[in-house]
Amino acid sequence: MPTGIAMRDAREQLFAAAERVLVRDGANGLSSRAVTDEAGVAKGLLHRHFPDFDGFLTQFALEHIARVEARSAALRESAGTGTVVANLTRALADLFGPVMLGVVGLVISRDAVRTRLRQATGAGVPVLKEATRMVHGYLVAERDLGRVTPGADIDALAPTLIGAAHLLLADKEHTPPHPGDLERAVAAVLAGTRH
Structure with a gap:
């Protein structure tokens, strides 16, 4: 070298x-x-x-958290275009690609890395917390535009969407879900919240 x-x-x-x-x-x-x-x-x-391997993995995960934050800005900018369901479906499918699913698995499985990430990013499950903020910010933007009902419980909808998408897309041991499965899940979670 x-x-x-x-x-x-x-x-x-x-x-x-x-x-x-x-x-x-x-x-x-x-x-x-x-x-x-x-x-x-x-x-x-x-x-x-890097000081040690966990330090390397922490920086690796922080790089991916920064990518979630960049995706968040792009998703908020899409507010008012297309449909809320289509925008969220695309964003969630993109977010939970193979690498990010691996990063989530890494964060969940390595206590030392998760602890270091929480010191850097605050409480919650790193990566999933930022993903939830991404969806939350988008739903607020759509609510401000009148495309999500004023009374929609965005604080509950955002983590529900993240959980549903993660569960649908995380199982790499079996056949991936049909592309329409994620869209149906997003539509079901948002049922009654869109104008």
């Missing part, structure tokens, strides 16, 4: 390798050896840039 590799390049290379391992082998397959082998770098590179 050549010396002098910039931190950003090393991070990106290691994070990309972690994504591939996570999608292929799940959260239990993540180890410093698996990541460095996948990246084709010496094991010491990871430890040169």
